[in-house]
Amino acid sequence: MSKDVSLQVDAFIARLRRRQTVGSFNVAIESAKILHNVVSGSRWPDQDHLIDLLQHVGRRLIAAQPGEIAVANAVRRVLNIVREEATKLPLPENPKEFREQLRAGVKQAILDMIDDFLHSGPHIASQALQHVHPNDRVLTFGWSKTVLEFLKEAGKLRKFQVMVVEAAPACSGHQMAVELATAGIDTTLVTDAAVLALMPKVDKIILGAHAVTADGGMIATAGSLLVAEVAKACKRPIIVCSGMYKVSPLGLMQQQEVLSLNSCPNGVYDFEEGDVVERVEVVNPHYDFVPAELISVLVTNMGTHPPSYMSHMLDDVYSKLDLVI
Amino acid sequence: MSSSTPPSATTTSRPAPETTPVGRALQRIQREHPNLSTTVAAIKTLTECIQISKAATLSELIKDLEAQADILKLFRHQNVAIVAACDLFSRFLRDSHHDVFNLDATKERIIAAGNDLVDKSDETRAAIARHAAKHIIQEDDVVLVHSYSRVVVRALIHARRENTRFKVIICEGHAGRGRALGHATAAELRAHGIPTALIPDTALGYVIDTVSFILVGAEGVVQNGGLVNGLGTFTIALVAKSASKPFYVMAESYKFVKLFPLTQYDLPFHDPALIDVSGSDASSSRLPGADYTPPPFITLIVTEYGAFSPGRVADVMIAMTH
Amino acid sequence: MKWTTIHPAVLNLGLQYAEWGIAGGNARCTAMLNTFARVIADYTTPPHQTLSRHLTSVVSRHVDFLNTTRALSTSMKAAVRFLKHEISVLSPDLPDEDAKAGLIAQMRSFVEAKIDFADKAIVKETLDKGKIRPGDVILTYGFSSVVNKLLLKAHARKIPFRVVVADARPKFEGQRLLASLVAAGIPCSYCLLTAVPSLTAPRPTKVILGASAVLANGSIMSRAGTASVALLARMARAPVIVCAENYKFTETLRLDAFVWNELGDSEELSAAAATMPVTSTGGHVSVLHNWRDIASLKLLNLHYDITPAEDVTLIISESGFIPPSSAYMVFKEIEQNVSLA
Numbered sequence: 001m002s003k004d005v006s007l008q009v010d011a012f013i014a015r016l017r018r019r020q021t022v023g024s025f026n027v028a029i030e031s032a033k034i035l036h037n038v039v040s041g042s043r044w045p046d047q048d049h050l051i052d053l054l055q056h057v058g059r060r061l062i063a064a065q066p067g068e069i070a071v072a073n074a075v076r077r078v079l080n081i082v083r084e085e086a087t088k089l090p091l092p093e094n095p096k097e098f099r100e101q102l103r104a105g106v107k108q109a110i111l112d113m114i115d116d117f118l119h120s121g122p123h124i125a126s127q128a129l130q131h132v133h134p135n136d137r138v139l140t141f142g143w144s145k146t147v148l149e150f151l152k153e154a155g156k157l158r159k160f161q162v163m164v165v166e167a168a169p170a171c172s173g174h175q176m177a178v179e180l181a182t183a184g185i186d187t188t189l190v191t192d193a194a195v196l197a198l199m200p201k202v203d204k205i206i207l208g209a210h211a212v213t214a215d216g217g218m219i220a221t222a223g224s225l226l227v228a229e230v231a232k233a234c235k236r237p238i239i240v241c242s243g244m245y246k247v248s249p250l251g252l253m254q255q256q257e258v259l260s261l262n263s264c265p266n267g268v269y270d271f272e273e274g275d276v277v278e279r280v281e282v283v284n285p286h287y288d289f290v291p292a293e294l295i296s297v298l299v300t301n302m303g304t305h306p307p308s309y310m311s312h313m314l315d316d317v318y319s320k321l322d323l324v325i
Numbered sequence: 326m327s328s329s330t331p332p333s334a335t336t337t338s339r340p341a342p343e344t345t346p347v348g349r350a351l352q353r354i355q356r357e358h359p360n361l362s363t364t365v366a367a368i369k370t371l372t373e374c375i376q377i378s379k380a381a382t383l384s385e386l387i388k389d390l391e392a393q394a395d396i397l398k399l400f401r402h403q404n405v406a407i408v409a410a411c412d413l414f415s416r417f418l419r420d421s422h423h424d425v426f427n428l429d430a431t432k433e434r435i436i437a438a439g440n441d442l443v444d445k446s447d448e449t450r451a452a453i454a455r456h457a458a459k460h461i462i463q464e465d466d467v468v469l470v471h472s473y474s475r476v477v478v479r480a481l482i483h484a485r486r487e488n489t490r491f492k493v494i495i496c497e498g499h500a501g502r503g504r505a506l507g508h509a510t511a512a513e514l515r516a517h518g519i520p521t522a523l524i525p526d527t528a529l530g531y532v533i534d535t536v537s538f539i540l541v542g543a544e545g546v547v548q549n550g551g552l553v554n555g556l557g558t559f560t561i562a563l564v565a566k567s568a569s570k571p572f573y574v575m576a577e578s579y580k581f582v583k584l585f586p587l588t589q590y591d592l593p594f595h596d597p598a599l600i601d602v603s604g605s606d607a608s609s610s611r612l613p614g615a616d617y618t619p620p621p622f623i624t625l626i627v628t629e630y631g632a633f634s635p636g637r638v639a640d641v642m643i644a645m646t647h
Numbered sequence: 648m649k650w651t652t653i654h655p656a657v658l659n660l661g662l663q664y665a666e667w668g669i670a671g672g673n674a675r676c677t678a679m680l681n682t683f684a685r686v687i688a689d690y691t692t693p694p695h696q697t698l699s700r701h702l703t704s705v706v707s708r709h710v711d712f713l714n715t716t717r718a719l720s721t722s723m724k725a726a727v728r729f730l731k732h733e734i735s736v737l738s739p740d741l742p743d744e745d746a747k748a749g750l751i752a753q754m755r756s757f758v759e760a761k762i763d764f765a766d767k768a769i770v771k772e773t774l775d776k777g778k779i780r781p782g783d784v785i786l787t788y789g790f791s792s793v794v795n796k797l798l799l800k801a802h803a804r805k806i807p808f809r810v811v812v813a814d815a816r817p818k819f820e821g822q823r824l825l826a827s828l829v830a831a832g833i834p835c836s837y838c839l840l841t842a843v844p845s846l847t848a849p850r851p852t853k854v855i856l857g858a859s860a861v862l863a864n865g866s867i868m869s870r871a872g873t874a875s876v877a878l879l880a881r882m883a884r885a886p887v888i889v890c891a892e893n894y895k896f897t898e899t900l901r902l903d904a905f906v907w908n909e910l911g912d913s914e915e916l917s918a919a920a921a922t923m924p925v926t927s928t929g930g931h932v933s934v935l936h937n938w939r940d941i942a943s944l945k946l947l948n949l950h951y952d953i954t955p956a957e958d959v960t961l962i963i964s965e966s967g968f969i970p971p972s973s974a975y976m977v978f979k980e981i982e983q984n985v986s987l988a
Contacts, residue, residue, distance in 0.1 A: 163947075166916070168816045168839050174917075174934040181944035188945045189916060189935070192840045193815040193872030197904035197952040223841030226875060233878055279829050283811070283838035285845045549961070549970035585968040587778065587853060587886035587960055620970070621957070636972035643966075643973055643980075 001053070005041035009034055009057055016064035016071070024070035024210060025145065028245040029117050031061055031074035036110040039078075039103060046095065047086045047102060054079055058325050067286070069211035069219070069248050072325065076249060080319040081109045116301065120243030121146055123301035125153035130304065131239055131297075136160040137203045139195075139231075142167030142221045143176045144208020146241045150299070151206070155185040163188045163202065165195055167223050169284070195227055199234040207290075209242040214251045214314055216292035216307020218242070225288035228295075237296040244300050247310065249318040252289055342399040347374060351397060351407075362475065363403040363544070364579055365446040367410030370397070372439030375432050383428055387418055402614050404594040405545035405553040409582035414439070416645075442579060449577045452629045454479035457540065458487055460632070461573055466491040466537040469570075472498025472555045473506035474542030476575045481540075482517050492520045494536065499526055500556050501612065526557060533568040538624075543576035544615050546626060548585040548642055550635025552576075552618040553592065562622035571624040578628050581642050586617050654686045657709045661716035667818065672722035672859050672895060673762050673792045679713065679723050680754045683730065687747050698746055699737050706730060718909050721860035721868070725894040729757055765892035766793045768965035770800045776968070778888065778961075783808040784849045786885070788840075788876045789869075790820035791857020793890045795827050798855075802833050811836040811851055813843050815872045817915040817948065840872050843879050854880040856954075858891040861964075863900045863978065865956030865971030867891070871949045874904070877958040886960040893964045896978040904952040911948035913938075 001009070012034050015021040021030055038057055044050040058075035065071065085105040092098040124146055132138065132154035140147055140162060151162060162180055166173035166189055177189040190198060205227060209218040218224075218240055231238050292307035302313060342348035351370045358366065374393045380386035394411040398404065421434045457480035462468060468491060470477050481493060493514055497507030511523040524532060539561055545553040552558065552574050565572045586592050590599075594613045620635035633641070653661075660682045663669045669678050686709065692698045710727050713719065719727070733753050737746050770793070773779065779801045785808055787794055798810060810828055812835060814821030821837070828835050838846065854876060860868040867873070867889050877887045901907060917935035938944050956971035963969070969977050 166816065168841060171816075171934075177944060178934055178938070178941065181941045184943055186943050188947050189938075190947045191816050191871065191916065191949070193870070193875070194947065194949040194952070196874040196878065197871060197908065197949055198947075200903055201905055222845065223839075225844040226841055226879070229844065229879060229882060230875060279835070280825065281836040283836055283842050283846060285842050288845060548968055550972075585776070585961055585970075587888070588884075591778075591886075620972075636970070639970045639973050640976045643969065643976060646967065 001038060001042040001057075005037050008037055009060070013060060013064040016061065016068065019065070022068070023145075024068065024246045025117070025120075025243070027065075027068045028070040028074050028243075029114055031071045032078065032110055032114045032117065034061070035074065035078045036107055036114075039082075039106050039110065044099070046099070047082060050102070050106075051079060051082055054082065055325050062325065070245055072250075073211075073245055073248055075325060076318050076322045077113060077245075078106075078110060079322045079325075080317060081113065082106050083319050083321070085109060117243065117245045120245065120301040121149045124241050124243065124299055125149045127299050127304055128154035129157065131204075131206070131299065132158060132160055134158050134160065137163070137201060139163045139165065139198070139202040139205045139227070139236075140176065141165045141173065141205075141207055141224055141227050142170070143172030144241070146243065147206055147208045148176060148179055150241050151180060151185060152183045155180075155183055159186070161186045161188070163190055163198060165190055165192055165223070165227060167221055168192055170221075172221065192223055192226070196230050196233075199230050199236060202231075202234075202236055205231050205236055205238045207238060207240050209240055209246055210287055212240070212242050212247040212298065212310065213289075214247075214249050214311055216295060216298065216310040217252060218290050218295065219287050220290060222285040222288050225290050225294075228290045232294050238294060239297050239299060240295050241299045244302055244313070244317065247300070247314065247317075249314045249323060252291075339399055340396070342396055345396050347393045347396050348400065350374075351400075360475065361443070361446060362450075362577070362580075363406035364410045364413075364577075365443055367397060367407045368414060368439050368579070369443050371410065371414045372436050372443070375436055375439075378432075381428070383431060386428065386432070390414065390418065398593065401594050403544060404613075405547075405582055405584065405592065405615060406580065408584060408593065409545045409580050412581075412583050413442075413579050446577070446579075449579075449629045450476050450479060451483075453575050453577065453627055454483045456632065457573070457575060457627055458484035458489070461538070461540070461627070462489055462491055463537075464490055467494060467535055468492070469494045469496065469532075469536040469539045469561070469565075470510065471496045471507070471539075471541050471558055471561055473510045474555075474575070476542045476577075477540050478510060478513055480575065481514060481519060485517050485519050493522070494532055495521060495523045496526050496529055496557065496561060497523055498555060498557050500614065506555075526560070529561060529564050533564050533570065536565075536568075536570055538571040538573060539565050540573050540575065543574050543580050543626075545580050545582040545584070546574070546576045546638060547582055547617070548639060550620045550623065550626065550637075550639040550642075551586065552623060552626075553582075553584075553586075553615050554618065556612065556614055556616050559589070559616040559618045559622075562618045566622050572618075572622055573632075574623055574626045576626055576628060578630065581638070581645070583642070583646065589617050592617060653709060653712050654682075654689065656682045656685045657712060661713050664713065664717040670818075670820070671790060671792055672720045672857075673766075673892070675720050676722035676726050677758050677762060680726055680730075680758055683709070684751045684754050687750055690747065692743055697739060698743050699734055699739065703731055703734050706734070721895050721897055722892075725761075726754075726757060730754065761892055761894040765894070765965040766796050769793055769890050769892070769963050770797045772965075772967055773797055773888075773890070773963055774801055774804060774806075778963075779806055779808060780852075781807050783853060784811065784851045785809070786811045786813060786843070786846070786851035786854045786876065786880065787824065788813045788821065788854075788856055788873055789815070789818075790824045791890065793892070794855055794857050795824055797890060798828055798833060799831050802828075802831055809834045809836070809849065811838065811846060813838055813840055813872075813876055815840045817911070817918075818870075820870065840875060843876060850883070851880070851885050853885050854887045856887065856889050858889050858895055859951060860899070861889070861891050861896045861962060861974050861978075862953070863898045863975045865959065865962070865974040866901070867954040867956075867959060867962075867971075868901065868951055869954060871904075871952045874952040874954040874958070877954045881958045887954075887958060889954075889959050889962045891962055891964055893966060893977070893981045896964070896974060896981055898975065898978055901953055904949070908952075909950040911950050913946035913948055916946045916948055 021027055062072045089101050128150045162185055164173045164177040177187050181187040209220045211219040295307045298305055298307055354366045354369050378389050380389045397407050417435050417438045421431050462484040495507045495510050497505035499505040507523055511521050514521045541558055543552055543554050562572050596611045598611050623635045625632045626638050669675055812821045812825045825837055858867045858869045880887045917933050917938050959971045
């Protein structure tokens with residue numbers, strides 16, 4: 001790799017570690033850009049060496065912040081791009097020509113992918129009218145940019161109500177409620193404790209995800225599982241909105257590492273007496289895993305599908321050779 | 326009787342009950358009267374205790390009986406049935422508090438109550454059997470039963486005598502040691518000309534959709550209307566619920582017992598080691614002889630007073646204690 | 648003293664209720680009876696009136712006032728019924744001073760019997776029958792005075808167990824329970840409601856909850872969030888025990904938690920709690936600070952919810968162990984024993 005690209009990689013790794021770049025959307029795009037520059041700004045004799053290089057860089061990126069699953073997703077997507085582009089090219093007589101064609105093809109494909117990522121939100125939002133009907137009472141949990149855009153799109157043409165569960169301790173639902181209401185949508189902010197009491201008054205639940213697993217389950221803000229279990233008990237459907245960049249080819253067992261990283265950055269208890277802190281174990285997970293059987297439908301930028309269909313969609317964007325990087 | 330913590334059936338600081346006089350008395354009575362259910366045999370045992378008691382005052386008598394009951398409760402086998410008997414006996418004692426000064430008269434009264442119950446136990450069982458035969462077993466039914474239960478066998482024979490045409494499937498009730506008691510059920514039913522199939526417990530899921538209803542006896546009925554009965558009963562109840570088959574319990578009212586298990590493992594006979602993983606052949610030895618079936622799995626409980634839902638039985642038990 | 652006004656002690660009590668300085672069924676009931684004792688002590692029957700009839704109207708007026716500060720709890724309603732009944736059966740020949748002294752003594756007896764004795768009986772029965780075992784991991788929610796007493800007593804009996812206190816915004820009542828248990832040396836964990844499904848190591852072995860009321864069909868009215876804990880417990884196959892004194896049993900039937908619920912102050916949700924940063928930027932100004940200016944935005948602060956009977960394994964009162972399906976029968980029995988202590 002050129003020195004310039006190497007510095008870029010190091011800088012990005014630092015930003016990931018320090019949580020200066022956070023959120024699946026941001027890390028997916030940044031990772032893709034970095035990998036584009038690696039492909040562009042490094043010398044490699046053939047595709048196998050390119051794949052090795054990308055795997056090496058990819059491992060470092062993933063290790064910087066394993067909780068950001070979108071990093072690994074982007075790495076795997078790029079690896080798959082390289083494999084696919086290589087098969088598209090005819091066998092050249094000239095290795096140099098092959099390399100340059102491959103480089104150009106991969107770079108363009110990565111840019112297309114980034115474009116895809118950028119348009120995820122609008123693509124998902126364009127399906128909103130299929131799911132949000134007039135006078136619907138929708139419940140959502142905490143903050144999700146994807147869900148926000150989804151509901152705002154629906155709100156342009158339809159009148160409906162949204163109940164936003166605040167999602168303590170970060171209370172990201174507060175911002176969500178303010179933005180929805182500011183967009184003119186009839187919004188009520190409620191506490192986590194009120195979810196079960198209110199569920200009979202809800203028609204559907206729409207949730208965002210931090211990541212989606214290969215079996216169609218999802219990793220989301222802690223509290224999502226509570227909402228999902230209550231919804232199941234009251235027989236209400238759950239719609240999950242998620243860009244494909246959040247979908248991982250790994251199933252849950254391999255995601256244990258993510259869940260074990262569970263520590264919400266927001267504090268939960270401000271103990272007045274100092275010695276209470278030492279004697280109490282505070283359980284404050286960042287994420288929950290919501291299994292596929294609790295999810296009715298996944299709305300992605302590639303369409304609306306049942307969770308069981310996820311594995312088919314993964315075959316289009318990931319290679320089985322890249323499950324372990 | 327005392328409301329102290331139920332003596333653990335596995336404590337080693339207490340004597341093995343079968344080595345004690347009262348424990349041996351229970352075993353002797355059971356040998357001499359094999360037709361008596363354990364609860365009734367235990368009542369008979371405690372009645373005998375009163376007769377031979379050397380207590381000089383009522384409070385001494387009560388203490389004496391409590392001590393004997395505590396020893397009986399150390400038996401792990403049929404533990405809940407014995408607890409039911411002790412509960413019942415403590416009610417006899419409580420109800421006879423009127424004549425505090427005339428100990429002999431009090432003793433007479435309690436002995437009479439005990440003997441009355443024992444003498445009537447056969448007829449009580451017969452009444453329940455008749456009710457089941459008349460109201461539950463219908464023409465062309467396929468009845469699923471478990472292991473061996475005297476009252477269930479009685480009910481089926483009675484139905485046969487009433488010329489109802491039905492079939493019986495018996496889950497053999499293999500508990501990991503000794504002969505499965507279902508064989509005895511099969512022999513007895515066949516001797517009365519009842520068409521019977523004896524199946525291994527493993528085949529339950531396979532046959533359940535052919536079954537009309539399940540009929541079981543009871544070792545004890547607990548405070549919430551749940552059932553304690555031979556190991557394997559809960560499995561059958563689970564399968565029955567999943568297959569939407571009615572699950573009927575036949576239980577004399579003296580089997581109602583003041584226990585309220587929170588979970589499968591919240592009964593006095595539970596051994597926390599649960600299963601022996603040491604690899605020895607007696608690997609099932611820590612399993613109890615009974616399991617607990619919670620109320621949502623039970624359709625009706627047939628008593629000598631009629632058939633009730635578990636909730637009604639729970640109500641009755643509350644009324645009984647007040 | 649003019650009886651068209653409200654007694655200052657009751658004014659003060661109302662304020663404490665409104666500010667949640669006194670909260671919880673038992674505490675509110677006890678405080679009310681103690682305060683009414685003072686009212687009765689200060690009371691004199693106006694000329695040409697009978698104590699019985701006039702005092703009843705005074706009590707009613709004060710009860711109505713308290714209701715405006717914060718809706719009466721089931722426990723308080725039971726106490727008011729009791730007091731009015733005691734007033735109504737006063738002999739007209741009894742001198743006023745004796746009548747008042749008698750009422751004050753009765754109110755003290757009510758607290759002693761219906762709360763203090765009841766709680767002792769609940770604790771004893773629960774522990775004597777081995778419902779808290781060595782090695783238990785007990786999940787509880789919010790603050791319940793009887794659950795607090797139970798856990799402290801279990802610890803005093805040297806039973807080794809662990810407690811997980813689940814809690815929620817906006818009241819964080821669980822922190823009060825946590826402080827009590829930690830001070831006694833009980834090993835504790837603490838989490839918010841949102842974390843309950845994640846409790847795996849160690850996994851709770853049972854759930855013990857308090858109640859504001861036990862309804863006719865065996866369902867439980869309690870602090871909002873309780874029903875979620877019970878639901879999750881049932882799904883995790885952990886038994887749910889509800890501790891509730893007899894006087895909280897009612898013949899009310901409520902099928903959902905929405906229409907009748909007590910609405911709390913919306914401002915509570917928007918107030919930046921000192922215990923946590925509220926905005927994603929880490930600042931301490933609440934994102935909701937100008938929520939009233941946003942026309943389409945409402946804040947809903949529900950205080951109670953209903954836990955259905957099928958999510959409750961066992962109710963324990965001073966009458967003993969009660970399966971939820973038998974709640975109405977127990978209520979009827981209690982009703983028949985109106986005078987107590």
